Amino acid sequence: MSRSHPCSCAVMSCVDENFYCFVCGKNWKLSLAEVTSFLQTHDHKFEVHEISRTFFTFKTDVPLNPTIIDALGGILKIAKVATFVPTQQLADAFVKEDKQAKLQLKNSLPLDVLASKMPQASSGKAVFGVSVYWAETPFPFNKLAHTVHRFLGSSLKDELKAQDKKTRFMGFPRRREHPHLTAVEVLKKGLVEDNAEILLCIGKNKTAIANTVAVHNPFEFQKRDVEKPVQRKIFAIPPRIAKIVVNLSHCTADKVFLDPFCGVGTILQEALLARAKVIGVDLNRWCVDAARRNLSWIEREYSLEDANFAVLQGDARHLTSKLREPIDCIATEPDLGPALRQVPTEAYAVKLVNKLKPLFGDFLSEAYHVLRENGYLVVVAPFVKTRAGKPVTMNLQEMALKVGFKIVKPLQTVFFTQDSSAAPSLKELSTFVDVDEHHKIGREIHILQKIKV
Ligand SMILES: C[S@@+](CC[C@H](N)C(=O)[O-])C[C@H]1O[C@@H](n2cnc3c(N)ncnc32)[C@H](O)[C@@H]1O
Incomplete structure (x- = not known):
């Protein structure tokens, strides 16, 4: 009964x-x-x-x-x-x-x-x-x-x-x-x-x-990963992480979104699905064409009326000369180093990361210039595993602070009730690591904001 x-x-x-x-x-x-x-x-x-x-x-x-x-x-x-x-x-x-x-x-x-x-x-x-x-x-x-x-x-x-x-x-x-x-x-x-x-x-x-x-719906993520017209397995970010970085950049409909290291356009695809106005930049001509084709495919597959995107060939170290309008949000994964066959020694990992620093440094100051005030930059930096077990990362936060960015702790402004007892340590979190067992180089995700002082 x-x-x-x-x-x-x-x-x-x-x-x-x-x-x-x-x-x-x-x-x-x-x-x-x-x-x-x-x-x-x-x-x-x-x-x-x-x-x-x-x-x-x-x-x-x-x-x-x-x-x-x-x-x-x-x-x-x-x-x-x-x-x-x-x-x-x-x-x-x-x-x-x-x-x-x-x-x-x-x-x-x-x-x-x-x-x-x-x-x-x-x-x-x-x-x-x-x-x-x-x-x-x-x-x-x-x-x-x-x-x-x-x-x-x-x-x-x-x-x-x-x-x-x-x-x-x-x-x-x-x-x-x-x-x-x-x-x-x-x-x-x-x-x-x-x-x-x-x-x-x-x-x-x-x-x-x-x-x-x-x-x-895992089939939708899979479709965007393996059915898009141009794929590049090694350097592409998974669509699921691409969507997360887009959301961390506070991207919404009608905002102007930029990925200045766009590759084949995986992050751009997710921003387009969020109905943003999307701009991609890549140094490599082949990537520019690939990203354009992939975005057109997304537009058709998801029947996005009024999809607004442009992909330009250019250097992320010289964005100011390339872009005509202020940018609301950026999410990007620059070069994270070469594909490694083995987990490197600490000395080799340090060498790899140091080699990438000038690129990241120049890009950070350009990003600061093109971003609108209060705009967000989500940037993926290398997290290199080492044989000794201690990962090597870039001191990106220090570099970002020098340029003028504020380091965002995304959980700082969130209200946690007493039951969510792990909250104090979470509130201090300013980077997020995404690394799989089989990865030699993982992702360290940073969230920065341009705040006028
Ligand atoms: C890790 S890949 C990006 C992958 C991308 N998220 C995707 O899913 O395809 C880095 C990209 O940065 C581009 N790149 C490297 N140096 C650059 C620079 N100085 N300016 C613009 N693009 C650059 C490379 O051509 C490459 O496509």
Whole structure:
């Protein structure tokens, strides 16, 4: 029988407000910086309630449009919170294995509300799924996540049966380490449209039960990566990181956006999708033609009416003579050094980085000149791994300060509630590293702003 959900005792809040869980990609700090910059740039007021390596919980002033997921590079799912329950209650039920606590938990979940939102299958059985994410808590949820997953799945199944809905609970392949449905699984089964993926996001103090309202579409990123007319594997930035740097530069529709080391135009593509007026510059004639072809392809593929772009052959060390209008935002990845076969020695890494310094130095002063006041520059600098283990980086911040830039700490102006307890160290973050296991040279992402003194 269907129960009505009592807004009482164990349930911390029946959430009428706009609470959202953002499931992030593997570089969680970069994802957090991206989402907060994006929301600020788009004039959303928000508070950060929970931070973990797998998800964040935000409260926003107005409901979010789920399609914002397509404008973000570092977010995998967005889910609207239905209810919070105390994490201690889950710990009692699953760590202490207290039967009474389990029953109480079941009673306090809004199963009736969640089930009533799922449609009746027109034929056969409607599919639903559950994904469990967890923060670093004192409780061993990493070991218990599959148990929690089965509990929520079967509780929902009971409720759906009580509502006369024929359903199938989506399981996982045996060897799946974490009980998360992938974005592809959610997309293929149409779970977002059917309100049929439920997330349990276990936070330090509060656990959110949420409905997935958007998943990122990996096929779109893949398409932009491997189906664009001209590709250059070695030096191209992945589209996902390209989107993140565009968002960190506070790029929005109608702003004038520049990538002065544009290569085949991967960053420009993402800025064009953000509806900015896009300008690319590259020293290499072949890259200029390639970027033009790729941008025209994006314009057609995504039916961008009024797409506005230009790609010029030129030297990023002499931008002033090349550009006719002030620039609102720049995001760019200059030369990061040669492709290395092996992790270098520290001495060789220092040599590589020192060789690049004049290029970065000259570019920084030109960027300062062409940027409008308050404009942002996001620049990727090399992060060279070494055999001794200590990476070698460029003292880019020092160079930028000399030119007149302010170093931006993107999480400094964000409001973190007490639950988001890692906040103080995050607020001081001014660079973000993106490096994979197989990389010899990774990316150190800097955010700078031209502030008139
Ligand atoms: C790392 S690649 C950029 C890759 C680009 N983000 C992409 O996805 O294709 C650096 C680019 O900077 C260009 N470049 C090198 N020195 C330059 C300079 N002084 N001015 C302008 N472009 C330059 C190179 O031709 C190369 O295409």
